[in-house]
Amino acid sequence: MKNKKKKIYITTSLIIVLSLLLSACSEQKNQSSENKATSIRIGTKDFTENLIVGELYALALEDAGYQVERVPNIAGSVIHSSIVNQDIDMYPEYTGTGLLAILKLDLLTDPNEVYATVKEEYKKQFNLTWLEYSKANDGAGLVIRAEASEKLGIKTITDLQKHATELRFASQGEVDQRADGIPALEKIYGKLNWKSSKVYDNSLKYEILKNNEADVAPAYTTEGQLVNKDQYILLEDDKQVWPPYNLAPVIRDEVLSAHPDIAEVINKISSALDTDTITALNAKVDVEQEEYEDVAKAFYESIQ
Structure with a gap:
């Protein structure tokens, strides 16, 4: 009789533990779904390359379960103000633009030094984070x-x-x-x-x-x-007169803190881009007259 009661007690305990685990998992899943239900607003500048890269970001985030609002064709002169004013959450930027046009700092030509400088200053001055930069250099x-x-x-x-x-x-x-x-x-x-x-x-x-x-x-x-x-x-700028303009995502700190997994999702896109790849994608739109959305989708599918 004692053994029987013990078995019943153990079984009941297991059921309670399993119920609690399932409840916790369900709650965590619901919270995750609620978090991703928040739309991420991706801005892009008003030229082919930026539109393609912004679309790649959007496709990657949608694949990760996020809702995305596309805000295309923002003038380059105001897109920084747009993210600072919280009108958008993220956009593709260029390290050289950040260094010279936004921060108005002295010319640097080493890609890593330029990236480290803009990353530090954007965080300090604007509460913005530069995710990993790509090898693609539009200089x-x-x-x-x-x-x-x-x-x-x-x-x-x-x-x-x-x-x-x-x-x-x-x-x-x-x-x-x-x-x-x-x-x-x-x-x-x-x-x-x-x-x-x-x-x-x-x-x-x-x-x-x-x-x-x-x-x-x-x-x-x-x-x-x-x-x-x-x-x-x-021609090769063999004495490195011109600064690098490496492509990189800039995102609001508040958004990244709420959705830290975005960094990994978007960094995968950056790692797939180099200068020859971006040039080829631009050619499909500007030379072959394809739609940038179609070009971005085909490339995104090719790197999955």
Whole structure:
């Protein structure tokens, strides 16, 4: 009889313990669902690359169970104010932009140093966190016709400076005057004595190069047309005059504290992006005329 009572007591205790565990798990699950029911507002700047990357963030968060509100096409001049004013929760930013345009600090050229600086200052000044930065660098550069590059053996800006008198420059006007444009290059590499220099609209530069009306033009390092390496060569800034503009997510501290798993979700996206990858994605939109949402979705599925 005593053994029977003991068995009943143990069984009852197990049932109570299991019930409590199931209740706790259910409560935790409900709390997790409630947390993720809060919509995460992802902002993006008003150009192709930022739209693609913002969409990648959105897809990753939705896959992780979050509701996402997309806030696209915010002007670059106001997107920082948008997150500071809590109109958005996260957006793709560039380390060089944070350093120079937002913090207005001195020029740095080491990617890790730039990232560490903006991460520390954004946390201190704005209660914003920079998640991990990607290898994708959308910085300033110079592009040369592949034919001219091959003929003169030009692969770097040092090479370019030696042969500038043989090359026609397709300027955009302001690049000749801006402190971080041609003057910055000439300070380090030496004078660029072009064979000729004419001002063209930025949107026409690749047509100008393709039609052999010029040999060299200013460019951004992830422009979609740069996938055509048989036509255009992006020159190496071998003396690192220009600062890095690595892509990275910026998120409000309050949101990250409430949803710490967001960091791991979004960092996986950053780790999948490098300069060649971003350039190829931009090309699908800007050259092949695909929709950025479709391009982002296809790429996201490819890295799962």
